[in-house]
Amino acid sequence: MLFGIYPGSVTGDDAGGIAAGRPDDPQQIATALADLQGRPGRPFLVRAYLTFHDQTPRGGPHPTATPPDAARYAGDGRRLELVAQYRSDSGDVAGYCDFVREVIDQYGAVTDRLQITEEPNVPGNPVLDGYYPNVADAVVAGVSAAREHARRLGHRHLRVGFNTTPLFGPAASFIADLTRRGGPDFVADLDYVGLDFFPDVFHPVAVADLAGAVEWLLRRHRVEALTPAGLGGVPLRITEHGWPTGPDRPAARQAEVVDIVLRTLAAVAPELLVDGYSHFALRDADSTRASLFHRFGLLTDDYTRKPAFDVYRKLVEELGDGTTH
Secondary structure, three states: OEEEEOOOOOEEOOOOOEEOOOOOOHHHHHHHHHHHHOOOOOOEEEEEEEEEEOOOOOOOOOOOOEOOOHHHHOEOOEEEEEEEEEEOOOOOHHHHHHHHHHHHHHHHHHEEEEEEOOOOOOOOOOOOHHHOOOHHHHHHHHHHHHHHHHHHHOOOOOEEEEEEOOOOHHHHHHHHHHHHHHHHHHHHHOOEEEEEOOOOOOOOOOHHHHHHHHHHHHHHHHHHHHHHHOOOOOOEEEEEEOOOOEOOEOHHHHHHHHHHHHHHHHHHHHHHOEEEEEEOOOEOOOOOOOOHHHOOOOEOOOOOEOHHHHHHHHHHHHHOOOOOO
16 A cells, blocks of 8 residues: 655644644654655655635646645655645636646656545535535546646656545435546546545544444445446545544544554455555644644644554554555
């Protein structure tokens, strides 16, 4: 499996706000990334977000919003996992596609994964892309624009995809609706589909039931969301997963959740074509706050390690891609 992490601390919350705290320390981040990677050359992804909106200047450059200047963390086997967010109030899909091309111009050489939009299936929250008009068109057009431009520039290493949260009820057809909209060319341009999921964060799951719940969710997503959409053979990547500490949320439990979820993923990965996992997040935004959105980190806001940091580091060594790049 190919592992990675979002190395920032800023987090969007469920009410459309931003959970933030003290500024990032690039040296502390670089040290933590090297520790998680385990050895120079081991493939490891650095997840970062940049945003298109109606005021985005055409032509670039386009700095990463979170973490700032993410490209500084690439090298020695580390590559970027970039999320090109779509937040156009006017529904400017053509402008978004130009933005995607410019992102590839700027970052393509150091990027392994380019995710088109962030959680486009989630409406009602302005920090997520499903809130904005024409988002489905942005996914379809953005994927194809990214694939064509990467080929033109010779970036054969760059893989293009999109993500969702778990899909239930009427939303279960979201991915099938996208593939109908985009047709065979869209399907052919997809290298992976991402899944953001946070078991036992928003809906409690007992420790004894967690592994079964994770496996059930992954099987259901493959069988009921991806396969009917014609994506049964497309790799699935866990693009965001984490468990926040805080009042009544002990650090030991966070470590236990990371261990259970990752071992479950590894066990079902060959069958369900799960090719990797990125943790959310490296550091708390503000460890003094009770809000779970401020405390998703494997580190506290002063970069003190929680037990889950060493658990994740050891799992990367045990389960991760052992090749060097």
